[in-house]
Structures are given as C-alpha cells and as structure tokens.
Amino acid sequence: MKKFNKVLKEINFTFNYIVLFNSFLNSFLIFLIIYIPLSLFSFYQMYALVPAAVYFVIKTYKGIRKKHLISIEKKYPFLNERLRTARDNIKTENPVVDELKSDIMMDMKKVEVSSFFNQKNISYKILLSIILCFLVVFSAQFDLSFNFKDAADTAVDFIYGIGDNNSGDGKQGLERIASSGTSESVFGDAQIAQMGEEILDVVIKPAGYEINLDDVKETEKRDFEELFPDDVFIETSDVYEEKIQEDQQELVKAYFLKIAKG
Amino acid sequence: MKTYKETFDSLYKEIGKIVVGQKDVVEQIMITILCDANALIEGYPGLAKTLAIKTMAQMMNLKFSRIQNTPDLMPSDITGTYIIEETSGKRNFKFQPGPIFANIVLADEINRATPKTQSALLEAMQEKQVTVGNTTFKLDRPFFVLATQNPIEQEGTYPLPEAQADRFLLKIKIGYPTYDEEIEIVNKYAFELKDPKLSVLLDKAHLIHMHELVRQIPIANDLKHRIVNIVTETRKHPNLIEYGASPRASIGLVLASKARALLKGRNYVSKEDIDTMAYPILRHRIILNFEAERKGMSTDDAIKEIISKVK
Numbered sequence: 001m002k003k004f005n006k007v008l009k010e011i012n013f014t015f016n017y018i019v020l021f022n023s024f025l026n027s028f029l030i031f032l033i034i035y036i037p038l039s040l041f042s043f044y045q046m047y048a049l050v051p052a053a054v055y056f057v058i059k060t061y062k063g064i065r066k067k068h069l070i071s072i073e074k075k076y077p078f079l080n081e082r083l084r085t086a087r088d089n090i091k092t093e094n095p096v097v098d099e100l101k102s103d104i105m106m107d108m109k110k111v112e113v114s115s116f117f118n119q120k121n122i123s124y125k126i127l128l129s130i131i132l133c134f135l136v137v138f139s140a141q142f143d144l145s146f147n148f149k150d151a152a153d154t155a156v157d158f159i160y161g162i163g164d165n166n167s168g169d170g171k172q173g174l175e176r177i178a179s180s181g182t183s184e185s186v187f188g189d190a191q192i193a194q195m196g197e198e199i200l201d202v203v204i205k206p207a208g209y210e211i212n213l214d215d216v217k218e219t220e221k222r223d224f225e226e227l228f229p230d231d232v233f234i235e236t237s238d239v240y241e242e243k244i245q246e247d248q249q250e251l252v253k254a255y256f257l258k259i260a261k262g
Numbered sequence: 263m264k265t266y267k268e269t270f271d272s273l274y275k276e277i278g279k280i281v282v283g284q285k286d287v288v289e290q291i292m293i294t295i296l297c298d299a300n301a302l303i304e305g306y307p308g309l310a311k312t313l314a315i316k317t318m319a320q321m322m323n324l325k326f327s328r329i330q331n332t333p334d335l336m337p338s339d340i341t342g343t344y345i346i347e348e349t350s351g352k353r354n355f356k357f358q359p360g361p362i363f364a365n366i367v368l369a370d371e372i373n374r375a376t377p378k379t380q381s382a383l384l385e386a387m388q389e390k391q392v393t394v395g396n397t398t399f400k401l402d403r404p405f406f407v408l409a410t411q412n413p414i415e416q417e418g419t420y421p422l423p424e425a426q427a428d429r430f431l432l433k434i435k436i437g438y439p440t441y442d443e444e445i446e447i448v449n450k451y452a453f454e455l456k457d458p459k460l461s462v463l464l465d466k467a468h469l470i471h472m473h474e475l476v477r478q479i480p481i482a483n484d485l486k487h488r489i490v491n492i493v494t495e496t497r498k499h500p501n502l503i504e505y506g507a508s509p510r511a512s513i514g515l516v517l518a519s520k521a522r523a524l525l526k527g528r529n530y531v532s533k534e535d536i537d538t539m540a541y542p543i544l545r546h547r548i549i550l551n552f553e554a555e556r557k558g559m560s561t562d563d564a565i566k567e568i569i570s571k572v573k
Binding site: 081082084085086087088089092094095096097099100103 | 263478479480482485531
C-alpha cells in the first residue's frame with residue numbers, strides 16, 4: 001500500500017506547511033506589536049525579534065509534534081478512528097486492512113486543505129499586520145518618539161511648578177516650562193534657533209568622487225614664497241603706534257612702565 | 263464488510279421472529295461465536311435464554327445440544343463413555359459420545375453441577391477436545407459452550423470459581439423485556455401454536471472464515487492502550503475492587519471489540535466497541551470488596567466508574 005504511504009506523507013507535509021504559516025503570521029504580529037512601543041520609547045527596536053523568534057520556534061515545534069491525523073478526524077467525523085487505525089497498521093497486509101486503506105483514500109478526496117485555515121482569523125491577523133506596518137512607517141516618517149529622560153525631567157518640572165507657587169516670575173506649570181527657553185527638546189537647539197532670518201548658503205559637496213589613477217603625478221617641489229598666497233601676510237600691530245608721534249612714543253612707554261610698577 | 267453487515271442484520275431479523283427484544287443479548291452471543299469463545303449467560307428463569315441460543319444454532323445450521331446440570335450429573339454424562347457392544351458373539355468397548363460433541367452446547371444452570379463435572383466441561387471449552395480413558399477425541403469445529411446461571415436460588419449450588427469463570431469470554435446479563443415487548447411475547451406465544459420457519463443464513467464454513475476475519479480487523483494503537491488501561495485500572499482500585507481482571511481480559515476485550523466492529527460492518531475498531539464490550543468482559547472477572555458491596559454497588563457500576571476514569 002504505497003499509495004497510502006504517500007497520502008500520509010502528503011498529510012504531514014500539508015499540516016507542517018499550515019503550522020509554519022500560522023506560526024510565521026503570529027510571530028510577525030508579535031514582532032510588530034513589540035516593535036512599535038520599542039520604537040516610540042526610543043529603545044533598540046530589534047529586541048522585538050527575540051520574543052517573536054522564541055514564539056516561532058516553540059509554536060512550530062509544538063505544531064509539528066501535534067498529531068495531525070486527530071485534527072483531520074475532528075474536522076471530518078467520517079474519518080474518525082479510521083485514519084489512526086490505518087496509520088498504526090500501515091505495515092499490516094490483509095484484506096480488511098487493505099479495504100480500510102482504500103476506503104480512506106477515497107474519503108480523503110472530500111478533505112479540503114482550506115478547511116484547516118481559519119480564514120476569518122487569518123484575515124484579521126493580516127489586516128492587523130498591515131495596520132501595524134503603516135503605524136511603523138508613519139512613526140518613522142514623523143519621527144515619533146518618546147524620550148523617557150526628557151519626559152521624567154518634564155514631569156519633575158511640572159510637579160515642581162505646581163508645588164512652588166512663588167517661583168518669582170509669576171508663571172506656573174506648563175506656562176513656566178514653555179517660557180523657560182531651556183526645553184531644547186521642544187524648541188530645538190538654541191544656537192541654531194538664534195540664526196533668525198539669516199539665509200545660510202551651504203553647498204554640500206558629494207561625498208564620493210572618482211579617482212583616476214592616471215591623474216596622480218609626482219609632487220612638485222615648490223618654494224614657500226610661491227606656495228603661500230599673496231593675501232596672507234604678517235602685519236605688525238600698530239594699534240597705538242600709528243596715532244602717537246614718534247618723539248612722544250618713548251614718553252608714553254615710560255608712563256605705562258611706571259604705572260605697571262606702581 | 264457491507265455484505266457481512268447485511269448478513270448479520272438479516273440474522274437479527276430472523277431471530278426477532280422467535281425472540282422478542284433482547285437484541286443486545288443476541289449481539290453478545292454472536293460476538294462470542296465470532297470470537298470462537300464461550301459465554302456465561304445470567305438471567306432469571308423464563309427470559310428466553312435457551313430459546314435464543316437454540317434459535318441461533320438452528321439459523322447457523324449447527325449441531326445443538328443441551329445439558330441440564332444437576333448435582334448428580336457425572337463428567338461421563340457430558341463427555342461420553344465406553345459401553346460394551348456385542349457384535350457377532352464378541353464383546354467390544356465402543357465410545358458413546360456425550361452431549362459435548364456438538365457445535366453449540368448449552369450448559370443450563372452450570373452452577374448446579376458439581377465442581378468435578380464443571381471441570382470436565384471447562385476442559386472441553388479450553389482444549390476443544392475430550393479425553394476419555396486413554397483416548398483423546400477432538401471436538402468438531404466450531405465449538406461453543408454457552409452456560410447459563412440463575413442469580414436466584416443459590417442454595418445447593420456450586421458457584422463457579424473465579425479461575426473457572428475467567429475462561430468464559432463474556433458474561434451476558436439478560437434483563438426483563440419492556441412492557442411493549444412483553445405484550446408482543448404474549449401475542450406471539452399465547453395465541454399461535456406454529457413456530458415460524460427460519461432460514462439458514464450462515465454455516466460452519468462461514469463461521470470458521472469469520473473467526474479468521476475477526477482477528478484481521480485492525481485496531482489503533484491508542485485504542486489498544488485504552489483497553490490495557492481499562493483492565494489494569496481494575497487492579498488499582500482497592501477501595502472498590504478486591505481482585506482485578508487478568509491479562510486474559512485484555513485479550514478478550516480486544517477480540518470482542520473486533521467482533522463487534524465486524525457485526526457493525528466496520529473494518530476498524532472504535533472506542534465505542536471497547537466501552538460497550540468492557541461490561542460483559544469484566545463483570546465476571548472482578549470481585550468487589552465489602553465496602554463497595556455495602557454501598558450497594560454492582561460490578562457494572564464499578565466498571566462504569568473505571569471507564570469514566572480512563573482517557
């Protein structure tokens with residue numbers, strides 16, 4: 001009864017496939033569900049892979065170990081006890097067992113693989129996955145994140161603001177935080193903000209460029225005078241020398257020395 | 263398998279012409295016959311025990327004999343004995359076969375026979391042969407002993423020891439018919455004299471073939487475990503059962519379940535077969551303790567409790 005062997009192998013293969021699909025879908029959902037809060041609270045998002053992977057391994061292992069024939073028998077009562085009996089007597093050959101096997105093979109044609117997929121459940125899971133994927137994309141697009149440290153500082157400030165009514169500036173709570181000018185997370189970096197309406201002309205050069213090895217030549221030996229640009233020169237300081245007459249310069253020097261000593 | 267089911271359905275129908283109701287009893291007797299085993303039938307007098315067996319033997323074209331057990335019945339009355347025969351002036355010993363030389367033997371009220379006579383009968387049941395003097399005689403196949411027991415009037419009886427009772431595959435209990443069945447019985451036997459004609463549906467060859475077929479019926483491994491669990495569970499309830507069933511009960515339960523499957527036209531054993539057959543298989547193999555008896559429990563109640571505990 002090689003045909004019956006084939007039927008059993010096909011059943012196992014199909015059920016393993018179903019188990020893998022369900023495990024993967026559930027694991028993906030778990031990953032997304034954990035990924036989003038991790039991302040929002042500025043944790044390392046890939047930590048979400050750990051529970052998803054653990055779930056996938058356990059669920060797949062359990063699913064593959066599960067007795068698939070019993071699942072078929074539960075779904076199709078006309079196969080109840082027959083499938084198991086035929087499987088357990090696969091090596092037995094007598095007219096009764098052969099008849100049982102051929103009966104089962106006929107009845108197996110009525111078994112639909114789709115009946116083992118909970119379509120409603122799977123649809124909901126896929127829909128939920130899509131929604132969660134969009135959430136991930138949007139949160140990345142708008143850089144939505146919640147910093148615990150800042151939140152804690154803000155909370156402390158907020159509580160402090162409520163508690164201390166005589167802070168001096170007459171402002172309280174959120175009003176105080178908003179006008180303090182120190183909340184960089186809200187208003188951005190102070191140095192950048194000070195630029196006001198000035199236009200910053202920035203040219204960003206391309207990071208990569210090609211190097212042609214043919215253009216590389218021996219370095220030329222040049223004199224310093226030749227290399228140094230003309231507009232760069234050393235000028236002696238004449239802050240006061242140019243304004244004081246030469247004959248009086250010695251006098252002024254002596255005056256300053258005297259002050260320094262005194 | 264469908265052909266067999268049709269045959270058995272026709273058999274029930276034919277028996278129904280003579281025996282009203284008692285479908286379970288007929289089914290269990292048939293299971294005993296299919297397993298090539300023997301059964302102990304217990305019921306009050308007048309419940310058609312003898313009639314059912316006689317009718318079945320008639321329908322299967324089997325040689326039927328009846329032994330009415332009494333305390334003065336001797337083993338030779340069952341097995342047969344050597345008699346002196348005189349032919350042409352010479353005297354020879356000739357073996358005169360007893361009622362045991364039949365296909366279906368009804369041992370009525372077996373508990374009235376002495377242990378010695380009971381042993382002779384049980385040996386024939388077990389070995390399917392009879393030894394008289396120095397000669398062993400093989401019994402004709404198929405061979406079944408259906409022994410009856412009366413649960414009342416226990417005075418002056420010799421109840422079968424447990425070891426002897428264990429040799430019977432089933433202990434079949436016959437209950438009273440329902441009200442409607444009793445009305446039908448009255449109509450059938452109080453107004454007519456003629457016995458209805460019965461057709462022969464099975465013969466010896468068929469039965470011997472069926473004995474092989476029963477053993478070929480497959481059983482799932484988890485159901486085999488269920489059978490062994492049920493039987494071993496009878497040994498694990500000292501609060502209820504004093505003595506549990508032997509491994510012979512496990513073998514019997516597998517066989518009886520297979521035979522029931524064949525009767526139902528199935529080519530596999532079902533859990534339902536096991537749970538149904540557990541009662542007649544175990545009820546004479548377990549002995550309740552005093553506490554259980556004090557509570558008014560029957561062996562069937564104990565079996566029910568055990569079955570409910572086994573997964």
